[in-house]
Amino acid sequence: MDPVKRNVLLNPGPSTTTDTVKYAQVVPDICPREKEFAGLMKGLREDLVKIVHGDLEKYTSVLFCGSGTINIDICINSLLAEGKKVLVINNGAYSSRAVEICQFYGLPHIDLKFPVDQRPDLAVVEQTLKDNPDIGLVHTTHNETGTGILNPIREIGALVHKYNAIFTVDTTSTYAMRPINIEEDNIDFCMASAQKGLMSFTGLSFVVGNRSIIEKSKDFPKRSYYCNLYLQYECFEKTGEMHFTPPVQTIYATIQALKEYWAEGEEAKWARHTRVFNAINAGLDELGFKQVIKPEERAGLVSSAIYPDDPNWSFEKVHDYCYERGFTIYPGKISTTNTFRLCSLGAIDEADIKDFFVVFKEALVSTGVQVPVQYKG
Ligand SMILES: *Cc1c(COP(=O)(O)O)cnc(C)c1O
Numbered sequence: 001m002d003p004v005k006r007n008v009l010l011n012p013g014p015s016t017t018t019d020t021v022k023y024a025q026v027v028p029d030i031c032p033r034e035k036e037f038a039g040l041m042k043g044l045r046e047d048l049v050k051i052v053h054g055d056l057e058k059y060t061s062v063l064f065c066g067s068g069t070i071n072i073d074i075c076i077n078s079l080l081a082e083g084k085k086v087l088v089i090n091n092g093a094y095s096s097r098a099v100e101i102c103q104f105y106g107l108p109h110i111d112l113k114f115p116v117d118q119r120p121d122l123a124v125v126e127q128t129l130k131d132n133p134d135i136g137l138v139h140t141t142h143n144e145t146g147t148g149i150l151n152p153i154r155e156i157g158a159l160v161h162k163y164n165a166i167f168t169v170d171t172t173s174t175y176a177m178r179p180i181n182i183e184e185d186n187i188d189f190c191m192a193s194a195q196k197g198l199m200s201f202t203g204l205s206f207v208v209g210n211r212s213i214i215e216k217s218k219d220f221p222k223r224s225y226y227c228n229l230y231l232q233y234e235c236f237e238k239t240g241e242m243h244f245t246p247p248v249q250t251i252y253a254t255i256q257a258l259k260e261y262w263a264e265g266e267e268a269k270w271a272r273h274t275r276v277f278n279a280i281n282a283g284l285d286e287l288g289f290k291q292v293i294k295p296e297e298r299a300g301l302v303s304s305a306i307y308p309d310d311p312n313w314s315f316e317k318v319h320d321y322c323y324e325r326g327f328t329i330y331p332g333k334i335s336t337t338n339t340f341r342l343c344s345l346g347a348i349d350e351a352d353i354k355d356f357f358v359v360f361k362e363a364l365v366s367t368g369v370q371v372p373v374q375y376k377g
Pocket of ligand 1 (some may be wrong): 012013055067068069094140144145169171172173193365
């Protein structure tokens with residue numbers, strides 16, 4: 001096995017993978033309708049539930065072929081009963097995506113907006129639930145990847161259940177990194193895709209959630225032919241297969257990634273991501289960068305730095321300098337402030353971040369940006 005050129009991806013997914021995961025895609029050709037392949041998916045589905053400590057009787061996982069957004073689409077269009085309304089608790093770009101999905105399907109919904117740099121106000125959330133007894137589904141994002149803010153899902157989930165609604169949480173940028181306990185966190189459905197916390201590849205996404213709610217959703221309106229949670233679940237239960245062609249090679253890679261996940265261990269893996277995150281913040285602090293999210297409200301995986309007030313600052317130039325040297329940095333995703341992001345996902349460690357900051361500082365100096373960076377006022 002020749003080593004593959006290693007890039008350190010500091011973008012919010014896909015993340016840096018190990019060579020063993022990369023090479024796990026190289027397998028003899030197989031028709032995914034063979035029993036051998038269905039057997040692989042069974043183990044994979046169970047592992048995905050175990051990662052969030054779900055009881056296999058009560059919770060299940062359903063796989064889809066697509067990028068992470070497919071999960072948001074599926075949960076929202078499949079889990080809303082007739083005559084009910086969606087409530088999106090929205091403090092960022094990914095919850096806004098859920099609002100757009102409601103708009104595209106023409107679903108009655110409330111877009112409960114909060115500032116992107118603040119946690120949702122739980123009193124307002126509760127009042128909204130109280131005032132709108134027809135809310136059947138509440139959706140929010142665990143770690144708003146656009147900024148890196150951590151939302152209080154356990155507390156929100158308790159309110160959602162008090163008012164008898166279903167709680168779907170976009171955990172795409174925390175799953176298999178920041179520990180989640182689906183039951184204790186009051187989550188009915190969470191979701192992710194293989195290229196983020198699992199450190200595998202794009203093309204495989206999955207929803208982990210409450211089996212009895214999925215079964216009940218059999219009678220909810222079917223709003224999509226390809227993206228319906230119950231129909232895909234039913235197919236898995238009956239045949240062990242996806243309804244349509246699965247992403248075969250990504251599934252092989254993800255099974256290898258899961259082996260590596262269990263070998264590293266939940267606690268050690270989270271400790272590693274935290275080390276990387278702390279090293280990123282220390283590096284940004286040393287260079288004088290300000291961040292958008294208060295330290296105590298960060299999810300520990302995304303650092304969102306504000307552009308300095310320097311006429312020579314050019315994200316493009318800094319990006320290109322780093323990219324040519326094997327480090328990928330990423331623009332921000334908030335409309336009010338110009339930011340860039342450095343993320344702690346993937347098969348990387350503290351030493352990679354030390355190496356990165358050597359290159360990043362060179363990039364600033366060589367493009368004429370004053371270091372430490374300056375802000376007006
Ligand atoms: C990455 C991500 C997604 C999925 O984005 P895709 O580009 O469709 O893979 C969804 N939600 C969150 C919070 C994410 O970080």
